[in-house]
Amino acid sequence: MNNLVILIPIALVLGLLALGAFLWTLRSGQYEDLDGAAERILHDDDSKPQ
């Protein structure tokens, strides 16, 4: 049973991390243009020189 005391918190922390990551992607607007994101990967990366 001692394993549980370690394993359950680990599972919960990992789950919370994933939840946090998802909420972060949501907040930073990564779901606002799903069609565009799918196409952008095909573009050559020749952004203007800084």
Next chain:
Amino acid sequence: MTDLAATGVPRDLSAADDSDALTDFIVAAPDGTFGIHLLVEGVHCGGCVRKIESALADDATVVDARVNLSTRRMTAHWSGAAAHARTIVNTVESLGFRAVPFDPDVAVSEHEKQGRELLRTMAVAGFAAGNVMLLSVSVWSGHAQDMDEATRSLMHWISALIALPAVAYAGRPFFRSALRAVAARRINMDVPITLAVVLAAGMSLMQTIDGARHAYFDSSISLLFFLLIGRYLDHRARGIVRRSAERLLALGREPAVVIGEDGRQQTVAASRIRPGMALLVATGSRFPADGVVEDGESEVDTSLITGETLPQVVMTGDTVLAGSLNIGSTLVVRAGAAGDNTVLAEIVRLVESAEQKRSRYVALADRLATAYAPAVHGLAAGTFLGWIILGGLAWQPSLLIAVAVLIVTCPCALGLAVPAVQVVASGRLMQAGILLKNATALERLAEVDTIVFDKTGTLTEGRPELLDRATIADEDLNRAASLAAASGHPLARALVRAAGEAVTPEQGVEEVAGRGLEHGETRLGSRVWCGIAGDGDDDAMELWLRSAGHEPVRFRFRDRAREDAADTIAALLGKGYAVELLSGDRAATVSAMATELGIETWQARQSPADKFSRIEALAADGRMVLFVGDGLNDAPALAAAHASMSPGSAADISQNAADVVFQGGHLGPVTMALGVASSARKLVRQNFALSLGYNMIAVPLAIAGLVTPLVAALAMSASSLTVVGNALRLGWKKP
């Protein structure tokens, strides 16, 4: 630019230098940069996005520019002068796109906020459901393997810690809706959901405090998770429709050139046009407002508004409509109605009101739910009282059994029955290039008994083509095409297309509106223009070429029916559907097309409002109408019909107002969509029967107090799997 306000020019005109149509939309950031939001028409793929973004990246003052392909909006930021906005818009327009500014605070509505809330609550519910389920599985297997009481209690407490806050957070969309319903003395599906979730969570907490064997945390939170997925998908489908009206309004926002009383020309936003202003409308631009022609003679392409194939000649005193295109020469127009009073704005209003009406359509699952909710409540209450009065139990165990009844009857399989079939059916239609845009579209398609078609662009290809190409000498065609290259008239364009690449455009060709083209001795145009005796054809799509030393040559044109139009109509009539034709075109053309395709009922010269009211009249007769159309003028009818389809070549607004959009140059998708819809309906009904069958077995057990969470979970997943398996059969059937 001088300060016009100081010179006493009315305020409406003071905002008239070139960038002023944009000024209202420019946002200044604290770091000295400026930003603007634009709606971009004509962006269809990643390539368009790339073209715009890289063109703007070459502009040194532009800090960033990003196009959103899903919403067709773009945001740009730049440093330097605010007026640079005009350069940015010009850059985008020079690439062949139309860019119109918009205010995101108005456009980014309550709707998008709701969408984000649903996603957030869905994520939280998903996290909690997954973790609670892990713990529950251990508890269930613990029942079989002598898990000690302390461990089980620990598991329940941890479940409670995860589930209770998650239920409180993720349940809010349901709680709010249920409270509103109860406050209005109504019952909707959210009431039993709220009751089941809250009671299950509350009872489980009491059980946990008592150290009992069973808790229902997993049921309450996973129920929320699944329902939220459904809500979110539904919400997204609605969002697509909503954006259509927004884009249509943007079409009306073309900047206008106003001629001031002192004769000076100024560019202003369309919203600043007031009745009585004189407007200059150049060749190739759209009329910013309805109005009356004061000076000039030109041809106007009204196909977008009325669906007519051929442009109309307008002269001094004629009325022109906002949104139609000036293809002849420059006109001076005295503005009549502007903004909210134009025909275009009227179309938007019709679409909006029709869409509200349609959103009131209640899906089969929801209709069942209204009968189902009271039945479930009655059953649970009866169980509770029955166990206390007849069974002699204390109130806590009685309530526990009642909650088990609520959970077992919770419409999980019922909620899956429709979506599962929808997913399979829309996947199958998608492979055939048919896109379902609305969650209830399949159901409504299955109920259709009358099909109304638009003509131009729907039954036909939407552009005139030269007839009898083989009987015309190449030399004649080339001569005609070299004149025609100078004109934007659809018949002239058709000549140029037919002649192919061999055409060398003639210089110095003169165009006379409504008559034809002239170059020296050679004339190309109407019968009268070329001085040829006799009457024109009844459907008058002809051009004559007259030149010295040659016999006059006649070119006939026709907007040809789509290849499989006749077959499709025949197939639909064969299946017992009533078929009608509604067109904005002239009676002669419409009647010829109706005869060719075997359609008996047709009406010509229909305005958008006529089409709309014809659909309403059919509906009032109790007919379930499917409207198939493509033009802007069809948009209100598309939104008003019980179900609607648009070809992929249709105007944006029509595609958005339609439930179904189909690709390719054929009409076969209409028959196919109707076929798939009716088999989907059959499967949905079977699925309801299946899940009700499960309930008939599980509910008596629950009432008898024999259902533990394990049994409930097994029954739920078994019925869900059967329902999904049954839905998959739709994919196996041959088209």
